[in-house]
Amino acid sequence: MIRLVTVSGPPSSGKTSVILKTIDCLKAKGFSAGVIKFDCMSSHDERLYEKAGIPAKTGLSGNLCPDHFYISNVDECLTWGVSSGLDFLIIESAGLCNRCSPHIKDILSVCVIDSLSGVNTPQKIGPMLKLADIVVITKGDIISQAEREIFIFRVEQANPKAMIVRSNGITGQGSHELAIMFETATKQSALTGRRLRFSMPAALCSYCLGEMKIGESYQRGNVKKMSWGK
Secondary structure, three states: OEEEEEEEOOOOOOHHHHHHHHHHHHHHOOOOEEEEEEEOOOOOHHHHHHHOOOOEEEEEOOOOOHHHHHHHHHHHHHHHHHHOOOOEEEEEOOOOOOOOOOOEOOOEEEEEEEHHHOOOHHHHOOHHHHOOOEEEEEOHHHOOHHHHHHHHHHHHHHOOOOEEEEEOOOOOOOHHHHHHHHOOOOEEOOOOOOOEOOOOOOOOEOOOOOOOOOOHHHOOEOOOOOOOOO
16 A cells, blocks of 8 residues: 655646655655656656655656556556555656646645746646645745735635645745645555546547648548637
8 A cells, every 4th residue: 555646737847846855854754755757758857866765767658648648557657656665656747738637536636836837827727737636836936925926816716625835846845744745645555447537638630640731631530620700
């Protein structure tokens, strides 16, 4: 049995720094933790985790949607964590399109969002933010107090039920609080039969299958067109 936590968020929002600082707090309490990072083409984060003495693995989706790739492999990830004798397994997803839904029902889910991304960003992010249990707001130290408060307000509008943590990946601010929240994660031995909190984006078109030519005559399958009005 192992405590599982999923962490998502837009690129460069500070997910890896937040995870590293939080694991430091967990290790100080005597817990062991491992990380599996999902990305598209490449990732150097595994080296950062290993340098910190944290067992880590990387999954690269290549030409597949990273979150579809993630959910197709998540059960085997949990098996790796259990067989490694870890107390915690943290899975970090790419979350590239800001819409995907990597969160699993009854599994502690975190969304990391960068306050420098703009005050309207929380409304632009889908289930990745709106269905998270915890929203971690990073880089708030380099904007004004007024901007911080507006950004938090927009996050609360998007997800009124989430616990909000202000974090600094350099100083470790918020990491102790986040580690305490991670300890509330339920222990798991398998994920077979579990359900996502929201469906993944639907797409099965000719471009998914390798088509490269542009034009309506080359478009097949699940195709959505814009409405141009009159």
